[in-house]
Amino acid sequence: MEVDTAAINTIVDKYDKDKSYLLAMFQDVQRQYRYLPKEAIQHICDRLRIPFSKGYEVATFYSSISLTPRGKHTVHVCLGTACHLRGGPNILDTFERELKIKRGDTTENGLFTLESVNCLGACALAPLVRIDGHDYGKTTPGSVKKIIKEYGETT
Ligand code: FES
Helix, strand or coil: CCCCCCHHHHHHHHHCCCCCHHHHHHHHHHHHHCCCHHHHHHHHHHHHHHHHHHHHHHHHHHHCCCCCCCCCEEEEECCCCCHHHHHHHEEEEHHHHHHHCCCCEEEECEEEEEEEECCCCHHHHCEEEEEECEECCCCHHHHHHHHHHCCCCCC
């Protein structure tokens, strides 16, 4: 894919081309594209005069960095102990079925990325779903459908 090299240059310059801020640069790029395109890694590495392999190693080491396109909304289904016991796996199944994707994937229309997590720290609300930082507690398969609709996905 084509990346906006001028915008990436601005990010690199913001950190004074300091290699120790490589991860921060990647995170800034990811905020723009919702993932880190390989072309952006290449461009940043060229500007910092480090090999692509070094940049790629950093990008793949941190789970906060995604090398594949992500959806506009990230759905986190909690599968921590409390949520697991109160039906979390069933909630995840429902999201997978309704969105027609598997955990870790993004819908074709780019609207949702589906992920599971281990405890979101609000166990009293189990089973919990968090979308873009917004919590949905005591979810049921029925409420999953409503939540999806709320974000503009009806199929
Ligand atoms: S186990 Fe789900 S919020 Fe704690």
